[in-house]
Amino acid sequence: MGDHKEQPLRVGAAVRRRRRALELTLAVVAERSGLSVPFLSQVENDRARPSQTSLEKVADALRTTAVELLAAADPACSVDVVRCESIEPTPEPQVRPLVRGHHQMHASEFTGDHDAGREFQYRNDQLMYVADGAVEVEAEGRVYRLGRGDTMYLTGGVRHRWRAAEPDTRVLVVAVAEHIEAVHDRPR
Template sequence: MEDETSERRIGAGIRRRRRALDLTLAEVAARSGLSSPFLSQIENDRARPSMRSLQRVADALDTTAVQLLAAGETPRRVDIVRADADPGLDAGLDSGFGAGAGSGPDPTARVRPLVRGQHQMHALEFTGDHDAERAFRHRNDELMYVADGSAEVEADGRTHRLGRGDTLYLTGGVEHRWRALEAGTRVLLVAVADHVEAVVDPRG
């Protein structure tokens, strides 16, 4: 029986990607701004990066954080990710609530992958604070669902406020950024994976 409760291993996927690009730890450290010892600990699963640090590693390796997370897992035809199996990654953010941005780390800010291994779609659960500093543009379509709290999304030149139960659909290629508006916000992001070649319906 497949293990439904094991914590995901990120290091193997990072190491494979780095070696495929023929890069040393020192070169990745220079590109990412992270130290070589810390990167070595991540690759050997002795340290767990925050989502922000993982994004910096992904940028240095010309890939995405989602792809690095998927690369460290074996895909399964049927898979259950238990709610208490893996706490996910620290978002690595200062709290933007109450006293304003920079008021201190938000201990509730987490990012939890909901799909293990490389599949045709991926899903992430964001809990707690999330900033809007980084803009994203994905190759394929994406759906955002606000399970709790509220969020503000900038997409295609417009700003949208989403409350609990609201859904936002983004066509591939649309640049967007978002932030949580209140403590306890929980957002699910589900998207077609970037490696999938979407077929355009000729009927429009």
Template sequence: MGDHKEQPLRVGAAVRRRRRALELTLSVVAERSGLSVPFLSQVENERARPSRHSLEKVAAALGTTAATLLAAADPAGGVDVVRADEGEHTPARVRSLVRGHHQLHALEFIGDHDAGREFQHRNDELMYVVEGGIEVEAEGRAQRLGRGDTLYLTGGIRHRWRATVPETRVVVVAVGEHLDPGGA
């Protein structure tokens, strides 16, 4: 029942993300596709579902394919459960806790990772230590965090972190990079 693959896809969010990434207005996409601005707005806001033919027109106007837009679509349901045994950890033992393209991204890190790698994300981020401990360097200061501790980082802050205890588990939740922190 919680399987996101059984739910219809919301392609409107994928269309909007692509249009905004290209910095195009609805009017430009309407002109290029031969579809109306009101219809495109309804598609982006999930109030209308485009036919396959209309989706192909929109995709061409956005310089992509209908298949690519469908692959980037969000599941229609607002609730999606990712079970502990689902998904694969990468060799660095990182697992995504959220499927699809959403406003929030969540990753689980187990063990250590490239401690020398510096991160700087466009948007805000929260780190939560589930088990073990980490050391985070941010703004010229080192913070030690243990089980149950959280660290909030405002977007744009350069930081790096490392596990201080073997088999440490850290959950990182961040606002999606595709979102503009300043507005619409």
């Protein structure tokens, strides 16, 4: 009843805004992402919903992250409830945004396996929390195994990759938004 939005998240407008801000054509984004122009047009017009893999390809082509595109999909509001929908298990990994709109904080829940070859580097700080299962995170030349209830804090700029180490793994990722200029106090 009091929920801000009860309709599915539509990422098309966010993709179009980002593409236009970079002054790119659909053809350039298609070439960079390996996806077709008709498919990208359908995504921008919310006639097709991209898989997580496709959304990551689009985000890479637009020099951003899938999390940023999802966060920009809905306008910000001061109070918002994101309901957990019953999600049927699929062989494809899933990402569920936990905060909608353009805020200072982004949070997403990753369920299932994850592309271990994909490297991440966020501009600002990030926290990973393992809700279920286990993950292996490679950061700064070391591999860390995190189990249920474990957290890992990554300072902005740290390159890392991670993968699910057990079936039915759920990871919560909370990060300071990319559009925020985080200031770190440095000792003098």
